Amino acid sequence: MDTKRWLQGAPSLHRAMPILSYPGVQLIGRSVNELVHSGELQAQCMQAVAERWDTLASVSLMDLSVEAEAFGSPVRFSADEVPTVTAPIIGEGDDPGTLAVPHVGAGRTGEYIATIANARKLIERPIFAGSIGPFSLAGRLLDISEIMVLCYEEPALVHAVLEKATAFLIEYNGALRDAGADGLVMAEPAAGLLSPALIAEFSTPYVCKIIQAVETDEFSVIYHNCGNTIPLIGSILETGASAFHFGNAIDLPAMLKLVPASIPVFGNVDPAGQFRNGTPASIRGATLHLLEQCSKHGNFILSSGCDIPPSAKLENIDAFFSAAEEFYNS
Helix, strand or coil, X not given: CCHHHHHHHHHHHCCCCCXXXXXXXXXXXXXXXXXXCCHHHHHHHHHHHHHHCCCCCEECCCCXXXXXXXXXXXXXXXXXXXXXXXXXXXXXXCCHHHCCCCCCCCCCHHHHHHHHHHHHHHCCCCEEEXXXXXXHHHHHHHCHHXXXXXXXXXXXXXXXXXXXXXXXXXXXXXXXXXXXXXXEEEECHHHHHCXXXXXXXXXXXXXXXXXXXXXXXXXXXXXXXXXXXXXXXXXXXXXXXXXXXXXXXXXXXXXXXXXXXXXXXXXXXXXXXXXXXXXXXXXXXXXXXXXXXXXXXXXXXXXXXXXXXXXXXXXXXXXXXXXXXXXXXX
């Protein structure tokens, strides 16, 4: 499939593409812990989601621990929550030369590649893999609070870790492409904590390297950042991503005025406040309000602001899709 051309035409299809995978555990009766350790179960989860909801595309898990785990980071797992990295593996004064770049397949990365291969056989719609961005990965290897300080005090260390993170992500993202993904949602939320000058130094150049290495006409990168991205949009656009996905921390109508009309923009119904903690009535209202504000922009695609939590209420997800159908068919 020519994914770049498909993305250009996607806004006119008037279908939503939330980052919706984890709630599928409720549909297949398995735990989050089982899901994140099995490419077969992940594909079944994606299939169950695709069968229940008419999504624009099928999106795999947004698990921001899997790449760090491949480097050796400790990860906390639970039955009901998304895995999280619990400690850094490199710090101030350490020699970055001791940080080995893992092989693709290390840790659980092999299962996530298998997810795409399995989903390709089960789902007849575009499939987007999930992956972390380079600064967000470096932040897990160094500690997210520590890296903010190190950008000033030891920038050479940060760049050295970023080089290794980028080298691995190029190989890993290429493997996801080769397994059958039509594209990738690259999650770079930690970069949303940076100043315009720092994101231009410590995130954008590395994102560019990955995109230039892995994108083809048949494989496109959607850049996701759920931080305060409006002050950073100049540098974010310089990544060259095929589309952008923004979180509910920002005013999406304001962002749409800053992004060229030729570039698709996804967002941004609150995943926790609405999908998990809202009601069918509240999410219907929030979805219709966002559509009323943003649908006049020809590059807008309705989505969640970030990945939808595993415990999100299925009736709220139903209401989200029903509101979109109501708006576009009225």
